[in-house]
Amino acid sequence: MSLMKQSEGTAKINVKDLNLYYGDKQALFDVSLNIEEKKVTALIGPSGCGKSTFLRTLNRMNDLIDGVKINGDIVIDNEDIYKSSDVIKLRTKIGMVFQKPNLFPMSIYDNVAYGPRAQGIKNKKVLNEIVEESLRGAAIWDEVKDRLKSSALGLSGGQQQRVCIARAIAMKPDIILMDEPTSALDPISTLKVEELIAQLKKEYTIVIVTHNMQQAARVSDKTAFFLNGEIVEYDVTNNVFSNPKDQRTEDYVTGRFG
């Protein structure tokens, strides 16, 4: 337990007794965990274990699916996000990066400026600054600065994913959610995104879902192991991988299943 104390930071997100149902089927069972500020928290587990579903409760993306019922508390910055009704405000505070790059069929510039523009920022100079700052923040500025006005869909997958990250940080969020952000990328692009994550955690709280256990070990400070909609183990990443307390965690991280 001493190691755990050492890394105890300020909790950014407090989740307590979260249950989620798709219609009659329960997908999350009494999930409770605290996610720390300016740390990378990895969610691992086999397919269908609920880790992506959990991630999507944090910015209420599950609201888009018919028949989803949720009970329990998710408190971000002292506000229960399911009790306050302002989803828009919540999502401007929480950026999200998806499994596959999902840039819009617009120019690179317009993609990054999309969120700020939707917030009503029209001033060209301000937008230019936000776009440059965000692309620099996502470590892709040098690769795209000469082609900002050309279609974002002409970039490689890895570049697109980093522009997606730029698009998310253009909103100046506190938290960035990443849903298997490198699963569609080649190893070199994956490495770049991982390096970027290490940079980003200086400013942002990051929650990342990943299938790749080496990735979780490389990028995260804490790791939660999900199985069948429950959290089996949540601890400092090192402990989860080298000294798991639960037999099921050990079986999973040593590759015995999943």
Next chain:
Amino acid sequence: MRGMLWLSSLVTVAILLIIVGYIFYKGFRLINFEFIFGDYSPTGGGGIWPMIVTTVYTIVISLAIATPIGILAAVYLQEYAKQGRLVRTIRFATESLTGIPSIIYGLFGAVFFVTTLKLGMSIIAASLTLTIIVLPVVIRTTEEALKTVPAAYREGSLALGTTKLQTLIKVILPSSMPGILSGIILSMGRIVGESAAIFLTAGTVAAMPTSIFSSARTLTVHSFLVTQEAGDIELAAAVGIVLIVIILLLNFSATFISKKLSKADY
């Protein structure tokens, strides 16, 4: 098997070429400046300018009404309405509407727009009738176009804290533009090709319409009448050539506009 496929496509193309070729062969001798831009003379000779004007009127008015209503209806059905029995019923109804023979619409238009609303035999009565005919086409194609927009775009946009309406206007509608446009082009074809419904609502007056409340004759109706009354296949074919050219011009301009529209995003 490959041969069969090849043969089938060959037959399709051949039929098209034969029809267009025949019409051009029959009609091209009559085509000249006077024929297209001259006023119609009932005693023979003269041009078809009044019919061209009438045709363009009906296309523009029908589309001006049907396109916005159709797109809004499709957006509602696809993006906003709770998918359930009511929406299924509406979909079934719009699908059924596309299958009704146009003469039925014509009769309805003649009773409702011409008589009940006292619009008289007029371009506006015909255009309103045509609006009803093409509305299901616009709705169906727009719905299909909206369906093809990847869910990832919606999620990506909403995750950035945009409202549903912002997402719709900035991302979903622009990326379904090509599909919506093909629906509009299909509708144009339907409008230009229509004869029975127009015959019953706009009448057959072969003179330059003075307003949209004038009774007038479209190219298709004209083509039908000259064949029917005068047995003048050559004249009908010449009218046909003009129709084909108008359709081509409209299609090209529609494609051009859509290219401009999607370019506007870059």
